[in-house]
Amino acid sequence: MRVVQLEAEDDFDGWRAAARALAAARIPAQEVLWQIGGQRADLFGDAPITIEPMTSDPAPSLRVSRDFVHLASRAILHSDPERFSLLYALLLRCLDYPQVLRDRADRQMRRVLDLDQTIRRDMHKMRAFIRFREVPEGNDRRFVAWFEPEHHIVRANAPFFVGRFANMRWSILTPRGSIHWDTVSLAEGPAAQRGDAPGDDPVEGIWKAYYAAIFNPARLMTNAMIKEMPKKYWKNMPETALIPEMIAGARKRELGMIDQARAVPGKAHGSATISLLRDEAASCRRCPLWGPATQTVFGEGPHDAQVMVVGEQPGDQEDQAGRAFVGPAGEVFDRALAAVGIDRAHLYVTNAVKHFKFEPRGKRRLHARPNAGEVDACRWWVDQERALVRPKLVIAMGATAARALTGRTITIGQVRGTAIELGDGTPCWVTVHPSYLLRLPSHTDAAAEFDRYVADLQAAFASLEAVT
Numbered sequence: 001m002r003v004v005q006l007e008a009e010d011d012f013d014g015w016r017a018a019a020r021a022l023a024a025a026r027i028p029a030q031e032v033l034w035q036i037g038g039q040r041a042d043l044f045g046d047a048p049i050t051i052e053p054m055t056s057d058p059a060p061s062l063r064v065s066r067d068f069v070h071l072a073s074r075a076i077l078h079s080d081p082e083r084f085s086l087l088y089a090l091l092l093r094c095l096d097y098p099q100v101l102r103d104r105a106d107r108q109m110r111r112v113l114d115l116d117q118t119i120r121r122d123m124h125k126m127r128a129f130i131r132f133r134e135v136p137e138g139n140d141r142r143f144v145a146w147f148e149p150e151h152h153i154v155r156a157n158a159p160f161f162v163g164r165f166a167n168m169r170w171s172i173l174t175p176r177g178s179i180h181w182d183t184v185s186l187a188e189g190p191a192a193q194r195g196d197a198p199g200d201d202p203v204e205g206i207w208k209a210y211y212a213a214i215f216n217p218a219r220l221m222t223n224a225m226i227k228e229m230p231k232k233y234w235k236n237m238p239e240t241a242l243i244p245e246m247i248a249g250a251r252k253r254e255l256g257m258i259d260q261a262r263a264v265p266g267k268a269h270g271s272a273t274i275s276l277l278r279d280e281a282a283s284c285r286r287c288p289l290w291g292p293a294t295q296t297v298f299g300e301g302p303h304d305a306q307v308m309v310v311g312e313q314p315g316d317q318e319d320q321a322g323r324a325f326v327g328p329a330g331e332v333f334d335r336a337l338a339a340v341g342i343d344r345a346h347l348y349v350t351n352a353v354k355h356f357k358f359e360p361r362g363k364r365r366l367h368a369r370p371n372a373g374e375v376d377a378c379r380w381w382v383d384q385e386r387a388l389v390r391p392k393l394v395i396a397m398g399a400t401a402a403r404a405l406t407g408r409t410i411t412i413g414q415v416r417g418t419a420i421e422l423g424d425g426t427p428c429w430v431t432v433h434p435s436y437l438l439r440l441p442s443h444t445d446a447a448a449e450f451d452r453y454v455a456d457l458q459a460a461f462a463s464l465e466a467v468t
């Protein structure tokens, strides 16, 4: 067994030099024991071999790609105790089979990629979530931060902080070691404890005020927030003390914002608000459907319309035009409205899902039904549209629209012809989607179903006349 002593947990240069010497002698991975601390030992017992650092022009038999070197230099920062051995085993295989680096199905390669990804994430979290506290230092001041990384990333992350805060004197203390910058040079120190870093100070007040000011309750997505800013980092971030309180008050503040918007008399303000909503929806990323779609198709119509009509999702033509119901289903809808004697210009027409979901078939894009998760993700927009337009009546065309409005799975046959009440008491009439009529194979059935569809719309509009 060969024992390699590395100087530190993140001693990539030490690992690289030893791995090179061992690999040149084709020593199998299971015969090498990697240890941290102390002097680097001689790897070959009685027959010492000098460990040369890998040069940019290594021996041909040891030529490995730059990608491998970069990957290994990050993966080695992981706290998995097997990482040195795993990387050495992979290095040996690369010598005979360099393609392994591109083989994502390879078990060893996948493990190394996982380590790499974890390190990237940990480094990003440190950059994003570190919070400095100001402490006096002589006639000057120093900014000190406490952080608990999961892996051995502190030294590797130092250049980022030097670049970002080059003119400040700062220290980052962690249980895995400390780094100190004095505006000229970087120094390393031992592991620290939480108590070594200062507590509350005026900088925290600034962070808290800033965070409270930028917090938009209408955009609160608790799960996404916790995913991006896991709770374990909260304790070192002053502004997170505000989060539970802000979450609790978010819905109230959101409704307050909407009320405030409405309280201003005149149509112009409502229009401005819904236009802002439309602009915001243009960059919606609440679900993955935005990716393949051409654009967000938002609702349109008078911003104080008495009736809101909700469809399923834009189709191929709507996706290209950026407008709801301008394709074949829109033609059926327009014909039905004409039969009822309603001018579409008086309606606010929107969709449950704002992006076109499709499956590519050659040059064609075939409509694909949005799933419950996509409908629920998009529900936020329909709720906002409804809160701003405040229609007296809502018409849901199809089961997807009914789900978006009620949050439940609705069987159209069971509720057709009567109004159901939405959460805020607004009556909602549910009918079929016009594209259902387009799919009926028999002309006779299609004509009969069209008449039923017209009758549903007629009943809905008549109910409005009865209350106004």
Ligand code: URA
Binding pocket: 311, 312, 313, 314, 315, 318, 323, 324, 325, 326, 327, 329, 330, 351, 435
């Ligand atoms: N179908 C819908 O539900 N909405 C559209 O905008 C077009 C087709």
